[in-house]
Amino acid sequence: GAGVSQSPSNKVTEKGKDVELRCDPISGHTALYWYRQSLGQGLEFLIYFQGNSAPDKSGLPSDRFSAERTGGSVSTLTIQRTQQEDSAVYLCASSFGGVGDIQYFGAGTRLSVL
Amino acid sequence: GENVEQHPSTLSVQEGDSAVIKCTYSDSASNYFPWYKQELGKGPQLIIDIRSNVGEKKDQRIAVTLNKTAKHFSLHITETQPEDSAVYFCAATPYNFNKFYFGSGTKLNVKP
Numbered sequence: 001g002a003g004v005s006q007s008p009s010n011k012v013t014e015k016g017k018d019v020e021l022r023c024d025p026i027s028g029h030t031a032l033y034w035y036r037q038s039l040g041q042g043l044e045f046l047i048y049f050q051g052n053s054a055p056d057k058s059g060l061p062s063d064r065f066s067a068e069r070t071g072g073s074v075s076t077l078t079i080q081r082t083q084q085e086d087s088a089v090y091l092c093a094s095s096f097g098g099v100g101d102i103q104y105f106g107a108g109t110r111l112s113v114l
Numbered sequence: 115g116e117n118v119e120q121h122p123s124t125l126s127v128q129e130g131d132s133a134v135i136k137c138t139y140s141d142s143a144s145n146y147f148p149w150y151k152q153e154l155g156k157g158p159q160l161i162i163d164i165r166s167n168v169g170e171k172k173d174q175r176i177a178v179t180l181n182k183t184a185k186h187f188s189l190h191i192t193e194t195q196p197e198d199s200a201v202y203f204c205a206a207t208p209y210n211f212n213k214f215y216f217g218s219g220t221k222l223n224v225k226p
Contacts, residue, residue: 043158
């Protein structure tokens with residue numbers, strides 16, 4: 001596609017439920033990133049995929065968070081047993097994967113945990 | 115790891131005035147410094163970037179300066195317009211490493 005696509009754009013869930021967020025990167029981009037943006041805060045790195053290499057999961061805040069990338073393209077971020085503090089905008093970005101390559105962001109998924 | 119600090123957190127200027135946003139970083143290995151603009155309801159978009167082998171870069175009304183010795187870099191917007199109103203983020207990434215460290219953002223408000 002023309003840009004990074006994320007779905008859903010908004011997600012409201014109840015505390016304790018699991019949620020899945022989806023990211024479609026730009027075609028040909030080998031690197032994919034997930035970030036979390038809490039209200040009024042900067043971007044918090046969550047996880048990074050590069051090609052077929054093992055992902056860098058160093059930013060995941062707890063074991064309730066996981067992500068996978070199937071076929072080197074689409075990625076899903078899963079949050080299990082959601083908590084109210086998980087409420088945030090989850091942003092996905094992709095790049096060609098070279099050092100310092102520009103990251104292109106999707107519009108994000110706004111997650112609200114009630 | 116890298117730590118990027120950004121200030122001010124909010125900035126209000128009159129249309130036509132200049133705006134300056136400053137960031138500092140801690141890791142001397144960082145060598146790439148992008149700036150992103152985020153409009154309401156949208157993802158961040160790259161507006162300008164600078165690599166450590168140059169001290170300044172300009173693109174029309176925006177410019178970025180880098181002081182490697184002091185480990186700080188700044189975004190300069192001249193002749194501001196209402197459409198410049200947005201949240202601006204700086205970021206830094208160390209050489210040969212693809213993890214970007216972002217500042218906390220600056221909300222710029224340009225008053226017409």
